[in-house]
Amino acid sequence: MFRLEDIKGLDSLKKEISTLVGNGQFPHTSLFIGPEGNEKLHLAYTTARLLLCENGLDGALCGQCSACKKSGHFTHPDILFSFPFIKKGDSDSQSNDFLMDWKALFMSNPYMTVFDWASQQSEENKIPNITAFECSQIIRKLNMRPYEARHKIMLIWMPEYLGKESNRLLKILEEPPEDTYIILVAEDTEKILNTILSRCQLFHVDPMQTEEIEAVLMEFFKKSPEDARSASFMARGNMAEALSLFNEGNLEKNEEFVKWLRLCYNFNHLEIIKWIEHFATYSKEVRKYILKFGIHFVSEMLHIKYNYGSGKVSLPAGMIDTATRLCPLLSFESMEELVRILDREIYLTERNCNAKMQLLYTSGKIHRLFNGKRFVA
């Protein structure tokens, strides 16, 4: 990992970056921007490695020089990091205090989210920050000479969490010290001051493709081909979402939704109550997962109904047949309504509504969709 060839897709962007680095024209202030769970942080760190490689010809890592070896082990003293963190106590903490943990998480998951990082730091749902003190440390470190390389690189992850402290960095972003590169990695430009954005050259990093997620799950996270395939289908281009599907054995629960749909169709009261009793024994996260899979399943039914044969259906092999057989039983409007019903069920589950009563009511609603009658509340 952490070489350009390890980054999936993004061919033209990778070419652009290696050309800029190769020609010594990489901007001194840049922002890698893209949605959650994609290659942007991975690519930003790889770019930092490229900038320090001592032999880098044509913008490729030589892999042999001392800089390449150190950056490969995340120990290069001239690649500095700043990121949001949860302050411990009243003391002036800085991201360096948490650097070992942050690097360990990054190495184990280059697609990590702020949520992954914050929940590792604290179990209390606290929101991390890039504090005023951290900003002063960024400026102090950037004003120091590189330790051993020709350049020094500061990678700032998730500048969205700078909030009102952003202004403190304007000057250094406007005129970074000589031989310095500042690389910002962010997800949401709306949460970044325009004055910061206007000082950076932007590199847009696209979401990942389904096949790319599938490949990373197998190659890097060592998941089985079957699980990797199922998870990549449901991830909708978000690697973090794909990884979350492996929590609590979620992928094995896909059948639960299909079973419920069948029960709703036949509407055997006792069987439905039995299913609901069983469903209620799952944790909130698993229940949400099953409902989310439901939305995916119905979207794929729409795909089968209207584009049959024209594209790949994103369902496990055994379920394509079931989905195909259910298709004629639901109109387009009913399928749309079913997605809305499931969406609302997820919303209610998140708010801890009485799951059993609610689900019985919802099962009746779904039954009526099969009869072609849309439920009017």
Ligand SMILES: [Zn+2]
């Ligand atoms: Zn090198």
